[in-house]
């Protein structure tokens with residue numbers, strides 16, 4: 001589906017309008033009995049104490065404009081959160097609150113990428129990253145991780161070879177979407193040294209950082225980077241606190257770019273909803289039990305899907321995911337996963353995301369989200385068994 005509307009910027013007209021949600025909308029009639037496992041979100045609702053804190057903030061009159069980097073109380077809470085979790089010494093001038101992880105990436109790219117610049121993106125990757133780079137007139141250079149028997153591995157030599165004088169940033173998500181793959185701290189350190197030597201920004205997406213199964217968190221570049229390194233860490237309340245609809249995320253950045261991020265925020269959203277930020281403070285200060293529950297919920301979901309897939313001979317998974325909320329897999333004999341996902345939907349009413357959206361080389365793959373109740377996942381596996389078995 002191309003962008004056929006006339007009189008819009010050529011750069012934007014070239015971007016496909018099709019993504020996971022447009023495919024879902026074609027088929028998604030309320031009450032249709034479809035199991036929607038194509039989106040990356042849990043079926044757990046936000047914990048009531050978080051909603052209560054947001055309601056209390058409305059009643060207390062926190063309904064005015066926000067500070068463009070986020071309200072001071074939330075920035076303080078985010079510093080405490082990171083410093084407790086990671087042993088860092090992050091200060092509030094290094095935090096900007098955003099309207100979700102997606103706008104955090106948008107702000108980062110808007111700040112550093114000019115027309116004609118390129119961004120090296122480690123894939124398979126969530127499709128929205130490339131779209132943002134294109135919107136600002138940049139070029140996406142994909143470096144695909146290798147799908148090995150011991151999991152997805154990053155070849156730093158290929159990352160270096162993809163960079164040139166117009167490379168402004170290297171983007172990686174760890175744990176990644178759709179693979180759950182993690183980039184070990186030793187590899188992140190090498191990447192950091194390379195980026196320092198070349199004056200390239202690192203965009204580190206840690207949205208799934210708390211969903212490393214059985215662990216408190218995954219490896220974070222914040223533990224090895226200096227405060228003024230060219231490093232922007234993207235994070236979000238969406239996944240670990242079940243707050244996708246709240247639209248709340250944050251960036252950890254060098255203090256020196258805080259005023260620039262405030263300026264860019266001014267000209268877009270003008271800030272994040274004030275009373276929701278009070279809900280986020282409650283999530284950070286009292287949400288550790290909930291995050292642990294989400295972690296265990298995803299780990300249990302991964303077990304259900306991986307065990308069922310292991311008994312379906314036509315399914316090929318790479319190594320079992322140890323993090324995030326997805327299995328990325330291929331079906332023997334199904335080359336066009338977009339067409340296959342539509343057929344599977346029609347036959348089984350299970351909604352899967354086609355790999356085509358996750359970068360070149362992923363056309364044969366499909367993604368299933370396992371952050372769902374055991375009952376829903378068991379039902380989905382029963383429906384898929386005759387097609388995948």
Ligand SMILES: Cc1ncc(COP(=O)(O)O)c(C=O)c1O
Pocket residue numbers: 040099100101102103126173176177205207235236237238244247248249
């Ligand atoms: C890797 C990655 N980064 C960022 C986001 C965006 O998160 P948010 O819902 O907070 O915008 C997602 C959402 O799926 C994601 O998978």
